[in-house]
Amino acid sequence: MWPIVIAFLLVFCDLAAAITFDILQDISPNALMNTMRDNKEQLNSIKFNIDASLNTVQMIRKAGYPAEAHVVQTQDGYLLTLHRIPSNKYQPVLLQHGLLCSSADWVIAGKDKGLAFILADQGYDVWLGNIRGNTYSRAHVSLSPSDSRFWNFSFHEMGIYDLPAMISYITNITSHPLHTYIGHSMGTTSFYIMAVEHPEIARMVQMMISLAPAVFVNHMKSPIRYFSRFVQKLEIITHFFGKNEFLPHSDMLDYLSKYGCEIFNIEKEICANVIFLICGFDKEQFNYTLLPVILNHDPAGASAKTLVHFSQEIESGKFRQYDYGRKNNLLIYNATEPPDYNLGSITVPIAIFYGDNDWLASNVDVKKLYHLLPNILDMYRVPKFNHLDFIWGKDAPKLVYKRLLEIMKI
Structure with a gap:
């Protein structure tokens, strides 16, 4: 087993959200979805924010x-x-x-x-x-x-x-x-x-x-700036999310928005801390109860070319x-x-x-x-x-x- 950053990886609202899971190297988003669906007893015991739907x-x-x-x-x-x-x-x-x-x-x-x-x-x-x-x-x-x-x-x-x-x-x-x-x-x-x-x-x-x-x-x-020089090499992104499109909304994200923090025993504060790591720390202003609703809508999808264009701006300063x-x-x-x-x-x-x-x-x-x-x-x-x-x-x-x-x- 090895840690891999998966799911809705960073970057919602100008590069901003991620959750890290410890999963098998060969696991895919579909396999993750199947695992979550199989655990019906655990899912049924979890309450989620209706607004997230x-x-x-x-x-x-x-x-x-x-x-x-x-x-x-x-x-x-x-x-x-x-x-x-x-x-x-x-x-x-x-x-x-x-x-x-x-x-x-x-x-x-x-x-x-x-x-x-x-x-x-x-x-x-x-x-x-x-x-x-x-x-x-x-x-x-x-x-x-x-x-x-x-x-x-x-x-x-x-x-x-x-x-x-x-x-x-x-x-x-x-x-x-x-x-x-x-x-x-x-x-x-x-x-x-x-x-x-x-x-x-x-x-x-x-x-x-x-x-x-x-x-x-x-x-x-x-930390996004340190990834900018590698963005044009989109092999990892396309492996998980498909060629030319970056982080579309999906059934997996719907599950994660409703159950993610609880089913993986991740505290909401930890989920939010990853957002802070990308956008800047300000715990006093973040409403943790909104997190399921936020994750139901973001990320909402973008073109890989948009990410590349932003990476060019980071590198050029223009x-x-x-x-x-x-x-x-x-x-x-x-x-x-x-x-x-x-x-x-x-x-x-x-x-x-x-x-x-x-x-x-x-x-x-x-x-x-x-x-x-x-x-x-x-x-x-x-x-x-x-x-x-x-x-x-x-x-x-x-x-x-x-x-x-x-x-x-x-």
Whole structure:
């Protein structure tokens, strides 16, 4: 026997979650599932959080709010699901999740805590995006997720295709410009790309709020940085999770979200500590009772190419397009190096929120972003917050959302 990191390995919400099990070398996820199913007596004795079985729409409705699901087609044929908490009182806002996450992340914290609910209580028409390849956006007009061509995208395509499709759809449906775009982590990355590459779409957005922006990432403190140089060698990942797709949601993850910590005698605190190891330690802000619900939704799937693109950013220290290698770069970009995204061209007013204890979006990298953006509304430091506290922190409503709402009323 030897220790192997398996299951939903790290990295949900910009590279963030893992559980380590001591299992046989030749065991596979299917074998693990069969073992868990065979242990019926133990499973039947375990109680689990019913909310861990609900999808985004069901969680919204259970909290007492109306909920809608809309399907949007991108210019390159992907079918994306937008979730909505409708209102006619104020203009629309769009919330965009990070890597390996989904729309669920904005409502997991529950009523009075989740940002989507807080915005709805203020009267905003709340839209929750889902980028291509995640649990709610695994469809294309002609390609199947089993086709490797489906997964030929990174956060660049999210910026040039997904966000323009979402924003155009929302503004057409509501007949209003987008009041505010709120992104967390990779949800900010894709916005900056969109604003650079499609300024005509950016003009439909009155304001943008960046929570823990993942733009420059080469100063991250997380152990993730040490794996970046190996990410292009995806043999281990593909052995467990399939070629071109990284950490899709699965039956195994459903079992682990409901029974994992208990059936393997792993305390919730230990499960959470692995998250802290990736994102930064902040036990005071983490609500351990949410863990089964979080693990039911995250990781929500991503393309391996997105992981490679982030690894390139870590190694280069730049915010630029995908590096295909010198030969292919010459064919694609007419240069040996990929072009940088021109952040200085962005005119949308932007507010930045960052945490002192964020091991993924470091203060150094966030300040570099700040100095390159020409139209900053606010640059707000949140003491002790780690990368995920901006969406699940116990005091996020008081320490982040209160100021966020004030900025939105400027």
